[in-house]
Amino acid sequence: MKRFINDIKKYKNYILYATKAELKNEVINSYLGWLWMILEPLAFMLIYMFVAGIIFKSKVEYFPIFVFIGLTIWNFFNKMVTASVKLISTNKDTVTKVYLPKFVLLLVKMGVNLFKMFVSFILVAIFMVIYKVPITWNILWFLPILITAIIFTFGVCTIVMHLGVFAEDLINVVNIGLKMVFYFTGVFYDINTRIHNPVYRTVLLDLNPLANFIYNLRNVLIYSSSPVGLWTVIWFFIGVLLTALGIRTIYKYENTYVKVMK
Amino acid sequence: MKKQEIAISVNDLHVYYRDMKRFSLKKGFKDKGSGKIFKAVKGVTFEVPKGQILGICGKNGSGKSTLLRAISGIFSPDKGSINLHGNTISLLSIGVGFQKRLTGYENIYLSGMLLGYNKEQIDEKVDEIIEFSELGDFIYRPVRSYSSGMYSKLAFSITAILETDIMLIDEVLSVGDIHFKEKSYNKMKELISDSNRTVVIVSHSTNTIVDLCDKVIWLHDGLIKDQGDPAKIMAKYEEFMRENA
Numbered sequence: 001m002k003r004f005i006n007d008i009k010k011y012k013n014y015i016l017y018a019t020k021a022e023l024k025n026e027v028i029n030s031y032l033g034w035l036w037m038i039l040e041p042l043a044f045m046l047i048y049m050f051v052a053g054i055i056f057k058s059k060v061e062y063f064p065i066f067v068f069i070g071l072t073i074w075n076f077f078n079k080m081v082t083a084s085v086k087l088i089s090t091n092k093d094t095v096t097k098v099y100l101p102k103f104v105l106l107l108v109k110m111g112v113n114l115f116k117m118f119v120s121f122i123l124v125a126i127f128m129v130i131y132k133v134p135i136t137w138n139i140l141w142f143l144p145i146l147i148t149a150i151i152f153t154f155g156v157c158t159i160v161m162h163l164g165v166f167a168e169d170l171i172n173v174v175n176i177g178l179k180m181v182f183y184f185t186g187v188f189y190d191i192n193t194r195i196h197n198p199v200y201r202t203v204l205l206d207l208n209p210l211a212n213f214i215y216n217l218r219n220v221l222i223y224s225s226s227p228v229g230l231w232t233v234i235w236f237f238i239g240v241l242l243t244a245l246g247i248r249t250i251y252k253y254e255n256t257y258v259k260v261m262k
Numbered sequence: 263m264k265k266q267e268i269a270i271s272v273n274d275l276h277v278y279y280r281d282m283k284r285f286s287l288k289k290g291f292k293d294k295g296s297g298k299i300f301k302a303v304k305g306v307t308f309e310v311p312k313g314q315i316l317g318i319c320g321k322n323g324s325g326k327s328t329l330l331r332a333i334s335g336i337f338s339p340d341k342g343s344i345n346l347h348g349n350t351i352s353l354l355s356i357g358v359g360f361q362k363r364l365t366g367y368e369n370i371y372l373s374g375m376l377l378g379y380n381k382e383q384i385d386e387k388v389d390e391i392i393e394f395s396e397l398g399d400f401i402y403r404p405v406r407s408y409s410s411g412m413y414s415k416l417a418f419s420i421t422a423i424l425e426t427d428i429m430l431i432d433e434v435l436s437v438g439d440i441h442f443k444e445k446s447y448n449k450m451k452e453l454i455s456d457s458n459r460t461v462v463i464v465s466h467s468t469n470t471i472v473d474l475c476d477k478v479i480w481l482h483d484g485l486i487k488d489q490g491d492p493a494k495i496m497a498k499y500e501e502f503m504r505e506n507a
Contacts, residue, residue: 014375021361021368025404093360097353098376099335255338258331259279 004247007101015104019111026112037119041071048188060190062222065127069221070187070214072120076113077153077210078178083109084157085164085171088257095258102254103247106157114150124221133222141220141227148232149213152239158246165257185211206231209238269349269428269460270310270333276341277303277325277332302328304484305342315454315461317475317492319499325484326464330430333462349427349460352377354418362406366397366416369405373420387423394449395419396442415442422449429453431463450474468496 008015027033048067052058060066084106088095091105128135164170184204186194191211195201205211212235216227279300303325310316320326331337333344334353360369370391374384392401395416400408408416421429431450454461454474465471471478472492479489480499488495 010378011375013380014372017368017371017375017381018361021364021372025361025363093362094376096336098373100376255336258336 011104018108052188076117084161088165136224138220148236155239155242209235267312269312271345274342275306278340313457315475317471317478318464320481324481351428352426353430354421360405366401391419391423428460
């Protein structure tokens with residue numbers, strides 16, 4: 001734990017610089033550059049609005065914002081986990097030439113995707129103004145829930161990254177898993193009103209951390225209600241636990257990663 | 263009775279490659295670690311006093327590069343220990359770990375920060391690095407567009423100019439064209455001759471080792487076969503290599 005904090009201090013500059021460089025690099029190679037950070041979520045929002053609103057005739061209040069919040073969190077989690085699987089081998093050149101704590105690579109990815117999420121939430125705020133969403137004190141819950149989501153994501157990623165070094169086809173499993181979780185997460189439908197069976201509803205809403213985070217974020221941001229926080233708190237602790245476990249495992253095995261990758 | 267400050271202590275170092283090839287899930291987790299063990303370095307002990315230039319020679323696969331990587335901290339020892347006595351260290355090899363999509367300029371900062379420098383320290387050195395690398399405007403282009411020569415020039419310049427207490431050199435003395443080769447060789451000599459700097463050089467070239475090193479270790483099959491005065495050892499080494507060719 002102490003080592004973790006020291007390493008973060010030591011590599012803070014690197015993490016920040018690498019994050020900036022990677023963000024810049026991503027936009028420099030495309031015509032529309034920065035705009036993609038806004039266009040991509042907007043385009044997906046339109047697709048899901050079409051599917052849910054027109055095909056399934058969903059009647060959810062503030063539907064565009066509803067979808068957008070779901071997508072923002074989902075994209076963050078999805079991109080992080082997908083990137084983590086191959087993170088060590090993508091950075092092979094660095095890893096085989098110089099020692100660095102391997103979770104530093106993860107933190108750089110975190111930085112990049114956190115920035116994208118931040119942009120996405122600014123859009124949410126703009127939409128909220130456009131749709132004249134009433135704002136209440138419940139909005140203060142936004143930050144604790146978001147932090148929980150971030151910690152949980154980081155925890156999952158540390159473990160996925162570690163396993164990804166050893167298991168070549170983990171990416172396939174992860175892709176299927178993510179697709180499944182996506183449909184169970186209620187990014188474009190409301191689990192609470194759509195699923196009537198209370199058992200399924202509990203399973204989907206509470207035992208699926210992402211659905212839980214998204215559901216609560218929607219509640220506090222656009223539906224002026226307080227979060228149903230018990231499971232969020234539980235997921236917070238699970239997230240911390242996963243992180244601790246992941247970091248320990250990475251420290252223990254990180255110097256063998258290079259031996260495996262040939 | 264300690265004559266000199268010791269910069270590197272390697273004590274009974276073993277590095278093994280378990281046959282931990284990347285497995286796929288369909289083969290199952292049970293395969294993990296069940297493979298053969300390849301012992302690359304098996305029980306090497308030596309000390310390098312501060313300021314010494316140590317050469318390591320040995321045929322291909324004798325464990326030289328593995329030893330170097332273990333000292334730099336990329337590999338963990340399977341047995342034994344390595345103590346750097348708090349010195350900063352860098353492994354000078356081709357490409358310090360560049361992010362190929364980023365520009366050379368950004369990579370200077372990234373590599374520098376990985377070596378433990380902060381932004382201000384790199385700011386001071388960055389012009390010198392660019393000048394030494396002779397890359398000109400290419401420094402603002404992505405590294406992936408570089409030729410292999412340009413790539414190694416930049417790599418060399420970064421590690422040569424961002425100095426560390428201990429430098430590990432893995433066959434770098436053949437970088438770029440003849441002009442740059444001479445220039446880097448001279449820079450190398452200049453860096454090496456600094457009496458505060460400890461250097462470990464891995465090389466096949468007798469000339470390089472005799473010319474630069476104070477002492478040489480001859481590795482054979484993961485063990486020290488002989489060590490001592492460069493000229494003597496290298497003569498023996500060459501003879502041995504010819505006989506066993």
